[in-house]
Amino acid sequence: MTVKMANIEEVGLSSLKKTDVKSATKLLHSLVDGICKRGHLHYQDYEQTWTLEEWFDLVDSSERVVKAAIREPLNKDQIYQRLGSLPEEFQSVFLDVINSRRQDIHQQLITDTNLISKATLKDFDWQIKLAMASDKLSSIQEPILNLDLDVQSEAVTQIHSLELTREDLNKLISSLDSANRAVQQWKT
Incomplete structure (x- = not known):
């Protein structure tokens, strides 16, 4: 992560201190619900606390931290480091939400990738x-591989049959x- 990106992320996360x-726990669980396609965060519920720009920065930064914690996967110290200067009680909230919803987030990231x-x-x-x-049937025999691929696209499974020579x-x-x-x- 670049220094500029880390600074933007830290600024976005720092506005969490306004609540x-x-x-914050309720907000982060709602954010994870949004990541997992089980609900959405609504700015109207939080407009008394944050400006629209702060809201977008907070949601974007929080989402990046949560997804990175599962995707990379980050340990407790790495998550705290990623959260920067956020007060300890908010860092604990992040860690609790990530740990309690780890399986849901992981499954949704796999689904999104698929x-x-x-x-x-x-x-x-x-x-x-x-x-x-050849016309000399008895002397020339070439091995051919018949390969059947079962490919699932949405709810339909299709079988694709290929006939491959050794070169193919x-x-x-x-x-x-x-x-x-x-x-x-890509994984490393």
Whole structure:
């Protein structure tokens, strides 16, 4: 996280001090409900406490901290460090909300990531066959892989059948290895 981003986040979080701990707890649980698509925060409920700009900064900064705590995953000290100069009682509220709703947030982050691509591979099956590739049927036999992919898109499962030569199979494996390396780099 850049220094500029950390400063913006700290400014957004510092406005949480305008309320009491009980209200902050309710606000953060409502924020997590919003992340988990179970409800929404309404500015009208808090307009007496924060200006619209402070509200947007507070919600955005709080959401970033909560998501980062689950995505990265951050331990207690790292969460406190991310919360910066926020008073200890508010830091404890953040930690309590994150810990009590960790599973809900984690599941929603996975769901959000899966929604990037509507189609997912559910299962596959393969067979190797020998194809006669010449008019000299008895002497030339080329192995061919039949690959069936069960792809689920929303509520529909489709089966895609592929017939791959050895070269095609090597290209597929190479592509999958590259994709796996990219995902591993993204995780670190």
